[in-house]
Amino acid sequence: MKLLKLFLxxxxxxxxxxxxxxxxxxxVAEALKxxxxxxxxxxxxxxxxxxxxxxxxxxxxxxxxSKGEDSSAELYISYQGGVVTNYSKYDYDNNDExxxxxxxDAEAMQIAKEFIERINPDIYQDIVINPADEQSIQSYEYExxxxxxxxxxxxxxxxxxxxxxxxxxxxxxxxxxxxxGIEFKSNDSIISEDEAKAAYKKLITPTLRYxxxxxYSKKTITPYLEYVPKDSSLAINAYNGEVYKLKSGGDIxxxxxxxxxxxxxxxxxxxxxxxxxxxDRIAGLLSEDDAIKEAxxxxxxxxxxxxxxxxxxxxxxxxxxNEYSYELSFEGDEKYISVRLDAxxxxxxxxxxxxxxxxxxxQDRKTEEAKAKKAFSKLAGNKSAExxxxxxxxxxxxxxxxxxxxxxxxxxxxxxxxxxxxNITEYNLxxxxxxxxxxxxxxxxxxxxxxxxxEQIGFGLAYVIDEKTAQPVYCLGKDGNAESFTxxxxxxxxxxxxxxxxxxxxxxxxxxxxxxxxxDIFLTLAKYGIGFNEKELKPDEPITQAEYFTLLNDAFGYxxxxxxxxxxxxxxxxxxxxxxxxxxxxxxxxxxxxxxxQTGGEEYAKYDDIFAQPFNDVTxxxxxxxILKAKKIVNGDGSGNFYPDKTVxxxxxxxxxxxxxxx
Numbered sequence: 001m002k003l004l005k006l007f008l009x010x011x012x013x014x015x016x017x018x019x020x021x022x023x024x025x026x027x028v029a030e031a032l033k034x035x036x037x038x039x040x041x042x043x044x045x046x047x048x049x050x051x052x053x054x055x056x057x058x059x060x061x062x063x064x065x066s067k068g069e070d071s072s073a074e075l076y077i078s079y080q081g082g083v084v085t086n087y088s089k090y091d092y093d094n095n096d097e098x099x100x101x102x103x104x105d106a107e108a109m110q111i112a113k114e115f116i117e118r119i120n121p122d123i124y125q126d127i128v129i130n131p132a133d134e135q136s137i138q139s140y141e142y143e144x145x146x147x148x149x150x151x152x153x154x155x156x157x158x159x160x161x162x163x164x165x166x167x168x169x170x171x172x173x174x175x176x177x178x179x180x181g182i183e184f185k186s187n188d189s190i191i192s193e194d195e196a197k198a199a200y201k202k203l204i205t206p207t208l209r210y211x212x213x214x215x216y217s218k219k220t221i222t223p224y225l226e227y228v229p230k231d232s233s234l235a236i237n238a239y240n241g242e243v244y245k246l247k248s249g250g251d252i253x254x255x256x257x258x259x260x261x262x263x264x265x266x267x268x269x270x271x272x273x274x275x276x277x278x279x280d281r282i283a284g285l286l287s288e289d290d291a292i293k294e295a296x297x298x299x300x301x302x303x304x305x306x307x308x309x310x311x312x313x314x315x316x317x318x319x320x321x322n323e324y325s326y327e328l329s330f331e332g333d334e335k336y337i338s339v340r341l342d343a344x345x346x347x348x349x350x351x352x353x354x355x356x357x358x359x360x361x362x363q364d365r366k367t368e369e370a371k372a373k374k375a376f377s378k379l380a381g382n383k384s385a386e387x388x389x390x391x392x393x394x395x396x397x398x399x400x401x402x403x404x405x406x407x408x409x410x411x412x413x414x415x416x417x418x419x420x421x422x423n424i425t426e427y428n429l430x431x432x433x434x435x436x437x438x439x440x441x442x443x444x445x446x447x448x449x450x451x452x453x454x455e456q457i458g459f460g461l462a463y464v465i466d467e468k469t470a471q472p473v474y475c476l477g478k479d480g481n482a483e484s485f486t487x488x489x490x491x492x493x494x495x496x497x498x499x500x501x502x503x504x505x506x507x508x509x510x511x512x513x514x515x516x517x518x519x520d521i522f523l524t525l526a527k528y529g530i531g532f533n534e535k536e537l538k539p540d541e542p543i544t545q546a547e548y549f550t551l552l553n554d555a556f557g558y559x560x561x562x563x564x565x566x567x568x569x570x571x572x573x574x575x576x577x578x579x580x581x582x583x584x585x586x587x588x589x590x591x592x593x594x595x596x597x598q599t600g601g602e603e604y605a606k607y608d609d610i611f612a613q614p615f616n617d618v619t620x621x622x623x624x625x626x627i628l629k630a631k632k633i634v635n636g637d638g639s640g641n642f643y644p645d646k647t648v649x650x651x652x653x654x655x656x657x658x659x660x661x662x663x
Contacts, residue, residue: 027051031061031079038084038119041065044075058180060085080180084119087174100137100661101524102166108142112162115171116146123178126150129162130479137528137661138557140166146176147480150184154480155463155470156246184463184470190238193461196474197454199241204234206449208489209408210437213498219319223409223437224499225489227449232484235475238461244473246482247466285343288312291326294346295339300375300424301351307332314343320433325349348379350428363395363422372398372416375424380414383431387414404437443489452492457483503559510537518651521658530554531654539651546582548591548653552598555657574598586653589621589644592634595656596624615642633659 028049041047044065053059058081065075072092078085103111109129117124132143141163148158160176191199206227213222237244286294291312296303307330317323324343329336340350369389376384387400395418402412409432417426444452453459458478463470477483486495493501508526513519516539525531530551532538543551546562553565560568562582569575574597586594596605604610605623614626615636625642628634633656636642648656 035077035079082122083178085176085178089172103142108164111164112144135528136557150463153461153463156480156482159480179465181468182465182470187472190472191241195241196236199236201447201450203243204230205446209410211410221319221432223435225438226499227487227489229484235473238472238474246464286346294341295328298348300379303330352426365395367422368398368418380429444492449487453485456494457485512536518655521655525654525658540649542585542647543650543653545584545586548586551653551657586648587645588648591648592624592628593621601627616640618642618644632663
C-alpha cells in the first residue's frame, strides 16, 4: 500500500511538470475552481498543473502546490468528473515526531469522515470507511481502508485509503478508484447467498495441488499439499447462479496460465575464473566449448553461424551442490540470443531470442500449440511427458504445468513465447528434481475447503463493473475486494506462501484487568496486537525473558516466533548466547538493558560516567536506566528509588512498552 501511495504521488508530480495545455479550452480553470472550493490552498505560493484524457473517459486533472524552493511543503490533487480521486499533503518542514497514541479511534474516524464529505460531497454517502486491519504502533499515521458501495453493496475494486497524520491530526493522503458513468443493474430477483455458496462449491470447486517450500538456509525444497480456488477470476452470477468471469482488477493469485509464466528461482551467483577452473575438475561437467556447441547445434534455437558468444557463466544451484548450469549470450547483426543449459547433460533449460517482432493479430493458437508440443519434446525429452498443456485461447504464449499423481505442481512449469509470425522467441523450463511428494490421505473435501474459505475470507454480494455496467455477483472477499486463498488441506486453515498457517491479527481480550490501574494501557496495546493471547493477562505475575522479548518484537513490528527472535537478537548483538534464558524471570534492571538494546541506544547507554544518578538505588548500568527515566518509560516509586533487582511483572512490561511509544 505504501509503495502504491508513493507511486501515485510521483506520477502526479511527473505529469504536473511535463504537462502543457491550452487553459481556455481544456477545462482546467473550471476543475481548479471546483477543487479550490473544497481544499484550502492559501498557504502555498507555487502552482503547476497537467491533464490527460483516455478515449471516452472523463479528463483527469493533476494539480500541485508548494511553498517555494526553501520549503518542502507540497500538496498534490487529482480531480476527475467532479471527484477528487487523489490527495497527498506533505510538509517535511514540520517533522516533529508523532506520538503513537495521539489519536484515538473515534477522533480519527471523525477526521476521515469530515474530510471525505468536504472534498467529495457528491459521492460521500457511497463511501464506506473502516480502520485498516493492521494498525502499526510505529506508524506516524492512522490508516483507514475505504470502498465504494451502491445500495449497500460493495463495488469490486472501487477501493482506496485515508491516512491521518498523528502529528498534525489532519489527512495526509487519500485515494479512491472511482469509475464514472456506471449503470448499476437491479438487485431484485437475485439468488440467495446460500444458493450462491452451493453454486460456488459445485462450479468453482477448490482444487488440490502441490506447492514447493524453499528453505534457503537449509537449501532444501519440500513439496506440500494445498487447496487453491479452481480459478480465482471466477464468481457466481447473482441472477442465475452460473459462473461469471471477473474481467479486471482484484486481489487474485496465480491461475495456471500465470503460474506457467513464473520464471525459475535464482540459481546462485556467478563463479570467478578460479572457481570455474576448480569446478571444471568435477567429473561429468561440460566444458565451455561443449556448452557453446550444444547451444549452436540446437535446431529449436537456430543460432545463426555469424553470432559470437559474448558471455558465459557457470552457476551452481542454490539447493543442490551437484547441479550446475551454463548461461550464455550470443550477439551479432543487431540480434541477441541468451541460452541457459544444464552443465552436465547439455539440456536446454531456457532461451530468449530477440527477433524485433512483436505479437500480432495474425497469430494462430493451434499452430503455436503444435510447434510448442514438438519443440517441448525435443528440448525436455521424457520430462515433457510429466507436463500438461494449460488450456487458453490467448495467442503469443503456450504454457505447461507439471502434473504428479493427478495434481498440479505449482512452480514447475514451462512456457513458449511466439512472435507475430508464430516463431518461438522464448522458452523456459522449471523442473525440480529429487522430490518426495506427500500422500493425499486425510485431506478435507473440496466442498469443506470452500466452506472454510467462506468462514475465514468472507463471501457475499458485490457489484463488478464491466465497461459501463455494474453486474451483481457473489464472490469470495469483502469490502470491495475479490480475494483468493491458499489453504492447508488437512486443517482447513488459510496459509502463507510457505504453506504455514497465516498469523492472523491477535484479538486480545482479558478477563482479569477491570480493577487494574493499567487497564486502559493494556486495552490500547491490545488494539495494536501487542499483548498476551490469553484469556487472562495475570498482570501482577512475573514475566519471563521469552515473553518479554516476544512483546518487544511485536511492538517493533516483526511478529516472529521465539526461535527467530532469539536467533536474530544473537545475530545482531542484542543478546549473547549465554544470556538466553527463556523461562527465567526478568529484573527491572535487565528489562531496561534489553529495551535500550532493542531501540539502538546501547552505544551511549553503556558509558556510566556520562550520566547523572537516575535513582538513589541505581549504582550500575546507570545509562540504560537514566535514558528510560528521561523518556518517562520508567518512573520508579516516586521517592527516588527504582528497585533494579525487583522482578518485572507482565503488566509492568506492557506499561514500559506503552510509555516508549507514548512519550
